[in-house]
Amino acid sequence: MTHQWLRQLRPDPDLPSQDPAIPPAVVSAAAEVLGPEPVRWALQTADAMAAEVLEQVPEHGGGPAPLATLRRSTESTVLAALRLLLTESSGDGDHLPGEALESCREFARRGIRLDRVLRGVRLGHARLTQELASAVEQYVPAGERVTELRGITEELFTHADAHAGLIAESYIAERDRWRGSDEAARRATVDDLLAARPVDPEAANRRLRYDVTRTHLAAVLWCDRTEDPVPAAERLQHTATALARTLGTGHPLTIPATTDTAWLWLHAPDNLTGLTDRLRTGTDRAPGVRLALGPPAHGTAGMRRSHHGAREAERIARLAPGDWLTDYREVRLAALATADPEHARWFVHDLLGPLASDGARVCELRETLRVYLAEEHSLRAAASALHVARNTVTYRVKRAEELLPPSTAAGSTLELRLALEIARAVLGLKHTGLAEQRLAPG
Template identity: 65%
Template sequence: MPQAAAAAATETLGADPVRWAVQTAAVMAAEILDEVPEHGGGQAPMTTLRRSTESAVLAALHLLLTQHPRPVAVSTEETLEGCREFARRGVPLDRVLRGVRLGHARLAHDLAAAIEEHVPFDQRLAELREVDELLFAYADAHASQMAEEYIAERDRWRGSDEAARRAIIDDLLAGRPVDVQAATRRLRYDICRTDVAAVLRCDHTEAGPPAPERLQRTAATMARAVRAAGMLLIPATDTTAWLWLALSAEETVGPAEHLRDALDPPAGVHAALGPPAHGPHGMRRSHLAALQADRIALHNTNDWLCDYQDVRLVALATAEPEHAHWFVQDILGPLASDGARMQELRETLRVYLSEERGLRTAADRLHVARNTVTYRVKRAQELLPTSTNAGNLLELRLALEIAQTLYG
């Protein structure tokens, strides 16, 4: 939740109700995604869903606080934007409304549990009845507004050039055949060249230009930095966009090097790069790799640019996050524990092994004394399970790389 929104909600409702709302919204989002998988589809759609459920729960709490008998404008901008995104993605309206019903059922259940816990016994029945009446009116108005917004956005989207361009991209990314000449004309981009894909993602900041403007500006700046022969930018959500840059045939330096050398970090925008690839199939390959790089980048916000070439091993190893977590726990044992000290020991051992056990080079990379490296490596090795000490060095290095990405 953006800080300004959290502060405003806390001022009106109080800190404890806001915390309750955020926790309830997280459970709500997980249940909706489990029952209606179409609501997901990547990190950005999940962020949109979480923002939508949080704002919906807070809106309901505001309604209960004011006890307004007939809610008129109950849908927040976050829930409406989520609804518009579903329309643009082609999620059927009945699936959208199924998610709305699931969310309201979870909210009613958790409010009833809160009443059971906090309201005196002799007042519970009256309180439950009042909450049920208000929630019924809220749910009815919310579903109606969501349906109206969905239909309006769907009709607008179907008649737009943007929708036609997105349909071509969806076919490309699904691996379906496309008419190359027709696609090139509609996209205004030659899909038969060598290009590199990127996923651009905006932070949820309160200040500064709107997200679409920042994404457009960043894309244009990146295109100039790599001397791109063409640029294709497709909005994905309200805060993310998909970018393809056509590369010159004579270019020998990788696009990531150009971008890091030529650009200052764009304010509030992160970019994840796929590898250069050729033709329509190459557009798909590079984009899917950029999505994986974006997933890894979410765990490390220190750098504005994440290149798939730098993280592809970790991306492959963490494709199943739960299995990756188990692997790290098995290989590192106590060294996988939380805390700054464990993080320091893991990072020292990781750098030491990546430098082929070179104390001097590891110390230079970590900006510490050689004796410090020696001590930390010894302590880290003492924490490793016995089976790891005698085991495969490749597994140890991989576990350290995964931990560095996922835990820091």
């Protein structure tokens, strides 16, 4: 039985959406078979699945990169299930989608227990069955619903059972390979350092082939969604090597974190003046690679401190994409103030009122007021920083102040400045409940 009504699936317009985690080519290929609207429904459903799995199995979380891995797995799995239901192609059910397979391997490398991985599979299957049952009520004539629902349920159960078996096989194979690898030993040492567990510095130096007793600059590197044919791992390694070359401080320590993310430590140069500008202008980065830089810090404790700063900078950079390099020292206020994203959003809307609205014009007014206050109410300095005329700054500041709630206009300048800094980092993004997860320890 094929279920042609699946072509009528439409996403819920009242629910937030976000860019797919799977590659654009995979989305396009699925749209050719299913149609663009069913694909959008599938992606929306898959991201709801990921949110539920993350809530029930928090081991899958720990920051933006692990979340992206989970989303790639759920998105590719839902698309494969829809194709199977629509086309009755047995070939779609006897193997894992490439993105789900790589995610499974990553779960093994991260040490997520197999029973927790399979718990996520079961939760996802239950959510997909529930969503399709609701769709049957909406798109299938009343007299056919019982038969259609029975068929959907049976086929999904068979698919999920085979899927779980393939997941288990792939997980065990990767776990066994990983346990005996040098890469696993290096990752275990890094995990000990990041968890602040006692580590013998000399042993760590030998295993990591990196001096942990010096002053460090940590970074997180990741690849944006791009059609570049060069694998993400190669582009990340190229950029890591280029960073070390720019600093001239020797070979970096690079630890793969996910398929398209790497953790990096470099020895900080003696002269830190203008460091960020030197890296921005002098680094031969690979296409699509972005970087979050932590603060310089010394010794084994400094490796942990700088790494956590880099991951906070990564979180801010993923919330508000901009420059390819984000320095923690430039965004630490926003990082601190958005540690609780929902509370931060309430604070911004309470303080800014209509000035917190979406739109390029309001954003321009908001940024002008932010720079004007940061420049101690100097029209000349603000105009210079914004590259506009003083009269333009005067007009924009006046218009921005008119949009502020009366309580804010008469209130604390410190609170207003903080709200504007937070808004610069996070406003304009669609709240998904997924994109702003706190970082887990380590």
